[in-house]
Every structure is written in C-alpha cells, then in structure tokens.
C-alpha cells in the first residue's frame with residue numbers, strides 16, 4: 001500500500017471580477033509516495049504545491065481526479081487521525097497559549113486525555129518552545145509560529161505528515177532542526193511529504209523528489225538523477241589580479257576582489273582553466289562546485305523544453 | 314454530545330471571554346442601576362413597569378448585538394486568518410465545526426443572559442423591596458429572549474459561512490429588524506393581492522417571527538403567558554434555528570477555503 005496515491009488530481013480556479021476566467025493551477029497530477037519515504041515536492045513559487053496539499057487535506061475541492069491516502073479515499077475523515085499537516089505560513093488562535101492550542105488540537109485529534117498533557121509537553125520540548133508554553137500566540141514571532149505549526153502537525157503521532165514549506169521563516173539553526181526532525185520521523189517509520197522551492201533543502205534529505213512547474217509534473221526521482229542532466233559549474237579562486245589570456249578566450253567572466261580573482265566556469269572547462277592558471281604560475285586558492293539552484297534547473301529545463309517544442313512545430 | 318463538538322463549543326466560549334465580550338455586563342449594570350435610581354425618585358406606580366420593560370429590552374438588545382457581532386466572524390474570520398486549516402485537517406467534520414461554533418456562541422449568550430437576569434431582579438428588588446408571584450413571568454420573558462438569541466446566532470453563522478463580516482452584519486441586522494415586525498408584516502401581506510400577496514407572505518414567513526417571542530410588554534402588566542405559547546415558541550425557535558444551521562452546513566460543506 002502506498003502512503004499517498006494521487007490519481008489525476010486537477011484544480012482550476014475561476015478568477016477575474018466575475019469569476020468567469022478559468023486558471024488551471026494543477027494539471028492532472030499523478031504521483032505515488034511510498035511509506036517510510038521522505039518525499040520532496042519541489043517547484044518555484046506559484047507552481048501548485050500549496051494547491052496540491054490543500055486538495056489532499058480536503059480544504060479545497062478538485063475539479064477532477066481523486067487520491068488515496070494510507071489506502072483509503074482521501075475524503076474519509078478517519079484517515080485524518082493518522083496524518084499531520086503544517087500549512088504554509090501557519091496562523092493559529094492568537095488568544096490561546098502554545099500549551100492551550102496543542103491541548104485543544106490534541107482533543108480534536110482524539111489523543112486520549114490521560115496522555116495528552118505529557119504528549120503536549122513532549123512536542124513543545126521537541127520544537128524548543130517549552131519555555132514559552134504559557135505565552136499567548138499573539139506574542140509569537142513568525143519563526144515561533146512555524147515551530148508551533150510543526151508541533152501541532154506531529155502532536156498526535158501521525159504516520160504520515162504533510163509539511164508545506166517547513167523551513168520558511170526559520171533561521172539557519174531552525175532549518176537544521178527541522179531537517180533533523182524529518183530524519184527522526186523517517187527513522188520512526190513515518191512518511192514525510194514536504195514542499196519547498198529551495199532545492200538544497202531537499203537534496204540531502206529526500207529519498208525522492210517530484211518537480212512541479214506551472215501546475216505540471218516535470219519529473220520524479222532521486223535529486224541527483226534529476227539534476228545530473230543539468231550542466232554543473234565550478235567556482236575557481238586564485239591569488240593575484242591577473243587573468244590568463246586563454247581564460248578570457250574561453251569567455252569566462254572574472255571578478256576581482258582585493259588581491260584575489262573569482263571565476264565561474266562550466267564543469268567541462270574546469271581542467272582547461274586550471275591548466276591555464278598553472279601555466280601562468282598563479283596560485284589557486286579554492287575550487288568549489290556551484291550548486292544548481294532550482295531556478296537554474298528550471299531555466300535550463302524550460303529552455304530545452306521550449307527549443308524542442310520549437311523544433312517540432 | 315459528540316465530544317469534538319463540545320471541544321469546539323468550549324473553545325468558542327473561551328475566545329469570547331478572552332475577547333472581553335462579558336465586559337458588556339458592566340455597561341448593562343450601569344444602565345440598569347442608573348434607571349432604577351432615577352425612576353425610584355419619580356413615582357410609585359410605574360417604577361416596576363419601567364424597570365421590567367427597560368431591563369428586559371436591554372437584555373434582548375445587548376444579546377442580539379453580541380450574537381451578531383460574534384456570529385458574523387465565527388466562520389469567515391477563521392477562513393480569512395486560515396486558522397481553519399489546522400482544524401479541518403484533523404478528524405473534524407465540517408458540520409461539527411458549524412454546530413460546535415453555534416453551541417459555543419449560544420452558551421456565551423446564555424451565561425451573559427444569566428448575569429443580566431440577576432441584574433434585572435436586583436433592580437426590581439431595589440424599586441419594589443419584595444418579589445411577588447407575578448415576577449416569575451419575567452423568567453418566561455427571559456426564556457423567550459434566549460430562544461430569540463438561538464435564532465439570531467444561527468442566522469449570523471449562516472451569513473458568516475458565505476459572506477464577509479460587514480455584509481453578514483447587514484443581513485443579520487435586517488433579519489432582526491424585519492423579524493421584530495413579522496406579525497405586522499404578515500398582516501399587511503394578507504391584505505395584498507395577486508403575486509404581491511404571495512411574495513409578501515413568503516417574505517413574512519421567511520424572516521423569524523420575533524414578535525411572537527416578545528412578551529415583555531404584556532408581562533410587565535402582569536398578564537399571564539399561555540402554556541401553549543411557550544410550547545409553540547420553543548418548537549418554532551428550535552425548528553427555525555435547526556433549519557438555518559442546516560443551510561449553513563450545506564453552504565460550508567461545499568466551500569473552497571481561501
């Protein structure tokens with residue numbers, strides 16, 4: 001049984017003043033997520049990630065298609081006890097304290113009364129909010145609300161969690177903690193499905209990712225497999241203010257900062273560039289692979305999609 | 314009762330209390346004691362009449378205003394602020410949310426009305442120094458006022474489930490005002506002819522009949538209330554509120570959240 005099996009889910013919003021103009025936010029999405037996976041749902045802003053998650057949570061209704069979650073129809077209210085959901089930029093009843101909110105959500109999720117208090121304290125400690133558990137949520141910062149959001153999503157010990165942009169609004173420490181938490185969930189046998197627009201958030205963490213753009217699924221697989229088609233780049237830094245003529249001939253852009261020069265070259269030009277530096281007896285300080293950002297990936301991928309489309313036309 | 318509904322209701326009550334809704338009681342107490350002291354100085358015969366009339370009318374108006382002002386935000390505000398996302402992604406049915414909100418708001422009003430009723434009886438004791446048997450009629454009037462609140466709560470919730478707070482307030486107040494003259498409206502409708510008659514009758518029966526629920530004038534003159542009217546009003550209010558709540562559920566079940 002797959003954890004999530006999305007069968008042609010589609011959402012068209014009606015926009016414009018009279019709501020007459022259709023805008024397709026999600027085109028017939030087919031996707032399967034296995035149990036025990038950390039699955040990244042990647043795409044730039046406006047790709048349709050939040051729309052997909054809201055459809056799966058039953059917050060909005062699809063124009064077509066359906067889905068199965070943990071082997072049941074996604075509309076079945078019973079499965080909600082086994083799933084957790086962190087919305088994008090979450091917001092909560094601000095007249096409650098963190099403790100009261102989690103207590104209330106524990107009641108709604110059917111956490112037995114005798115375990116509830118202990119469990120609430122446990123998740124508060126896990127997200128680092130134990131100290132401020134008695135503070136009203138209206139006094140919480142964005143990052144703290146994000147932590148409350150994570151706490152309420154894992155509160156009832158669900159076997160499948162959906163996180164929409166879980167790292168947003170967090171400082172580097174917080175991002176690290178969220179990453180660790182997702183790994184812990186995986187170790188405990190849970191399935192994690194999360195969306196992000198930052199490729200590096202997903203790279204180290206995900207077993208598989210899906211890439212979505214303008215409401216269409218562009219690829220599913222391990223991160224490395226997906227980005228291998230994209231030309232890698234390397235950053236070279238050397239001492240001095242000199243730029244070898246042969247490097248200029250390669251058309252490499254160089255930036256002078258103090259007494260070092262920085263240049264970014266394509267991976268297949270790396271050797272030629274290093275040879276050129278050696279010939280001039282320049283001291284190389286660093287060679288660093290440049291990470292392909294999701295944006296780069298898309299620029300590349302879309303350009304190739306457009307040229308093939310142009311050729312066939 | 315379904316426990317989730319009870320949890321949602323008690324959270325709704327807690328929200329009202331924390332939003333300092335019960336502070337209206339201070340204004341009510343000031344109004345009532347001011348009036349009691351004032352009429353106590355003027356005359357002997359009508360002071361009781363004034364206290365009962367004014368006190369119960371204030372109970373009704375304060376409550377209606379609270380029911381509308383809280384009710385119109387109960388659903389739309391939660392959609393707007395997206396606090397609903399983490400509620401509806403739990404094993405909470407949408408109808409349970411609506412019903413829970415209704416009971417929470419109704420509970421708030423019952424508690425509020427209880428304190429106001431204590432105030433009315435205190436003012437009465439102040440002006441007439443003793444209670445008589447006929448004063449028990451005030452309890453009937455208060456009961457009818459609570460029935461009125463149930464209807465106003467359900468209407469505010471219905472409007473809140475598809476409209477903005479501002480429009481909901483306009484709708485709810487219109488229903489309240491027109492409903493207060495429901496019996497006059499029915500009378501006029503019967504005098505009309507043709508299509509107008511049917512349209513007017515339809516409108517007159519669609520709005521809640523608050524005139525039947527208002528016995529303040531007659532009990533102030535110590536006229537008894539027929540048992541049949543109590544039964545009739547109870548059934549009417551419960552039926553009306555249930556219908557309106559069902560409509561709210563129907564609307565909300567289909568609604569795409571923002």
Ligand SMILES: Nc1ncnc2c1ncn2[C@@H]1O[C@H](COP(=O)(O)OP(=O)(O)O)[C@@H](O)[C@H]1O
Pocket residue numbers: 013014015023024025043044045046047048049050051052571
């Ligand atoms: N309620 C809505 N009405 C109209 N269009 C919407 C609505 N919600 C989202 N969209 C549109 O659907 C597309 C996908 O949005 P979304 O799912 O929020 O993207 P993501 O989460 O990937 O950034 C966007 O173009 C957005 O403008």
Ligand SMILES: [Mg+2]
Pocket residue numbers: 046049050051088
């Ligand atoms: Mg989004």
